[in-house]
Amino acid sequence: MSRRPPVASQHQHQHQQKQKSSYDNQGYQVHQGHQGHYCWNPALDHSNYYKTNVSAPHVNNLMAVNSPRRAHPSTDDEISEHEDFNNDPSVKIVQNTHKRPRQHSHNHNLRSIVSGQKVMTLSTDQLDSTTGHQQQITTAASLSTNNNDLLTPEAERFAQTRYPFPPFILRFPLVNVKEQKVAEELCKYLNDNKQIHLELIGYRRSKLKCGLNESDILLFVKDSLSFSFLYDDNNWPTTLLGSSFTRPYPTSIPPQLSLMVKGVGLAIDFDNFILELKTKFTSLMNIIRIKNKEQQDTKLVKLEFSCPQEREDLLHCGKVFVSSLTFPVEEYLAQARVLICSKCCGIGHFRRQCQQNKETCKKCGQMCDDIKQHFIVRTQIPRCIHCGGGHMSNDMKCIKVKQFRADLTRRLLSTAAHASTSTVSNPNYHHNQADFPQLGAPQRPYISSVQNGQKSDIVAK
Numbered sequence: 001m002s003r004r005p006p007v008a009s010q011h012q013h014q015h016q017q018k019q020k021s022s023y024d025n026q027g028y029q030v031h032q033g034h035q036g037h038y039c040w041n042p043a044l045d046h047s048n049y050y051k052t053n054v055s056a057p058h059v060n061n062l063m064a065v066n067s068p069r070r071a072h073p074s075t076d077d078e079i080s081e082h083e084d085f086n087n088d089p090s091v092k093i094v095q096n097t098h099k100r101p102r103q104h105s106h107n108h109n110l111r112s113i114v115s116g117q118k119v120m121t122l123s124t125d126q127l128d129s130t131t132g133h134q135q136q137i138t139t140a141a142s143l144s145t146n147n148n149d150l151l152t153p154e155a156e157r158f159a160q161t162r163y164p165f166p167p168f169i170l171r172f173p174l175v176n177v178k179e180q181k182v183a184e185e186l187c188k189y190l191n192d193n194k195q196i197h198l199e200l201i202g203y204r205r206s207k208l209k210c211g212l213n214e215s216d217i218l219l220f221v222k223d224s225l226s227f228s229f230l231y232d233d234n235n236w237p238t239t240l241l242g243s244s245f246t247r248p249y250p251t252s253i254p255p256q257l258s259l260m261v262k263g264v265g266l267a268i269d270f271d272n273f274i275l276e277l278k279t280k281f282t283s284l285m286n287i288i289r290i291k292n293k294e295q296q297d298t299k300l301v302k303l304e305f306s307c308p309q310e311r312e313d314l315l316h317c318g319k320v321f322v323s324s325l326t327f328p329v330e331e332y333l334a335q336a337r338v339l340i341c342s343k344c345c346g347i348g349h350f351r352r353q354c355q356q357n358k359e360t361c362k363k364c365g366q367m368c369d370d371i372k373q374h375f376i377v378r379t380q381i382p383r384c385i386h387c388g389g390g391h392m393s394n395d396m397k398c399i400k401v402k403q404f405r406a407d408l409t410r411r412l413l414s415t416a417a418h419a420s421t422s423t424v425s426n427p428n429y430h431h432n433q434a435d436f437p438q439l440g441a442p443q444r445p446y447i448s449s450v451q452n453g454q455k456s457d458i459v460a461k
Contacts, residue, residue, distance in 0.1 A: 150348035150404060151411055158339040159408055165227050165254050167218040170245045171210065179205045179217050182240050186219070189237045196235065199226045208342075216248075224256045224308040231306050253285060253304040255334035257311055261301040261320060262328045264289070269323075273301075276322050281314070283307030302332060336409045338401055345385055345393035347404050360385065362393045 170182065183203045190196040199222040206216045221227045229235055231251065238244065264273065274287045283306045290300040305311040319326050341349055344356040345365075358367040361374055365385040368374040385393045386400040395401070 151408060152348045154350060154353070155339045155348045155408060156412065156415075159336040159412065164256065165221050165224075166251050167220050168230050168251055169247060169249050170217045170219065170240070171248050172215055172217065172240075172243055172245050173213060174243055175213060175215055177205065177215050177217060177241070177243075179203045182217050183219060185240050186237070189240075190229065190235060193237075194229075194235055196229050198229060199223060224254075227254065227257070228307055253306070255332050257305045257308060258332040259303045259305070259311060259315060260290075260330050260332045261303060262299065262330065264299050264301045264327060266297055266299065268325075273322055277303070277320070280320075280322075281305070281310050283310045336405050336412060338396065338405050338408070340394045340401075347386070347401065360393070365393060 180203065183200055187198045187200070190198045200219060201222045202220040204218050206218060207214075208216075210216055219230070221230060231253075236247075270289065277287060278284050281303075284303060285306050286302075286304040288302040288304070290298050290302055292298055303311075303314075314320060314329055315331060318329055320329050321327075338347065339349065340347055341351055341354050343351045343354045344360045345362050346354065346356075356367075358369055359371045360367050361371065361378055363382050364379050365383045366374070366378070382390055382392050384391050384395065384398055386398050389398065391397060396405075
């Protein structure tokens with residue numbers, strides 16, 4: 001009596017016979033007498049170029065694999081093999097009902113799986129940081145919404161068309177001083193003694209920061225050349241209208257006489273950098289390294305000149321050679337000017353448009369009837385009326401003033417881009433040179449004339 005061979009071995013033998021006499025589905029042919037070796041048939045395969053030998057399924061080499069269903073349908077051989085394997089009584093399938101949960105250890109968050117549901121627990125530091133970040137976003141959004149209501153046409157005109165140069169302030173020990181007479185005598189003195197043709201576009205008198213028997217005269221120049229004349233102390237007379245005068249505040253150099261040097265590394269010796277630049281340019285007054293919002297040094301350096309000729313020559317060259325290195329030089333673009341009322345310290349309107357009856361102190365933020373009497377009794381602790389910070393209400397470092405300037409800059413940039421697009425797209429546009437003569441080059445680098453790559457830099461200032 002002969003023994004019956006095991007069922008699994010019989011199926012394995014049948015499977016090997018099928019492999020010897022047929023092509024597989026991927027383009028390999030098995031030859032007789034060379035079991036386990038495959039020959040490549042390029043006519044039957046169009047995708048795979050490498051194949052490994054996989055032995056037939058057996059009870060000793062079975063392994064549970066969790067894999068998704070194949071994208072392509074199974075062949076007839078695969079289906080038949082799968083049915084034979086499931087119908088084999090000698091094969092036992094064991095299902096593991098006890099699964100070990102995965103454990104992850106992190107420093108800031110813990111994850112636990114309970115009844116198939118994931119529960120995430122955040123640490124206190126993460127909750128505080130997330131809440132603070134959301135509060136910052138909410139604050140910035142609310143400030144931007146409020147500032148959109150303050151973006152008046154007056155604020156836009158003030159940012160673009162107001163006096164482009166800072167004024168020169170003359171303080172006289174007299175109450176009644178005629179500002180027009182002062183301007184005329186100054187122009188006559190420079191023309192007769194210095195052979196300088198001074199051009200002024202405005203002048204006015206102010207008593208806001210003066211004593212009881214004093215008055216200030218503010219002179220506004222027209223171009224950078226006139227500014228450079230008055231910036232030199234040697235060009236000023238000792239008396240005007242038979243009275244002595246002083247200049248209580250130094251005049252800051254405007255952007256029209258400034259340049260920006262890029263790529264100045266933080267590891268460079270900045271003292272030698274300053275010394276070498278001042279040796280090359282005699283009219284170079286100040287060299288300032290620009291800081292970012294976190295008050296950290298950057299690779300941008302601002303150059304301030306007192307003479308427009310050296311500044312124009314360097315800008316035309318486009319680069320400067322310092323410490324055996326070449327640095328690119330570009331025009332310094334000024335920030336948009338913010339209109340702040342001198343009566344209520346509000347943003348976006350002039351004093352004559354203010355609807356407040358009392359006057360607000362820009363230092364302590366209190367409203368009073370007589371601002372001069374309030375100067376004597378006011379507190380010395382500054383408090384901003386916009387954000388409540390420890391600074392004056394007209395300080396440009398205020399968070400609300402900065403946000404207003406950023407929104408104003410975006411408005412000016414979008415308006416300029418829309419105007420240029422509409423002008424180009426209008427085919428009926430015709431320029432009459434006789435009725436509308438072309439204006440000269442602008443003295444102030446207006447924000448509407450910048451390039452697209454510089455818009456984000458101006459907004460971030």
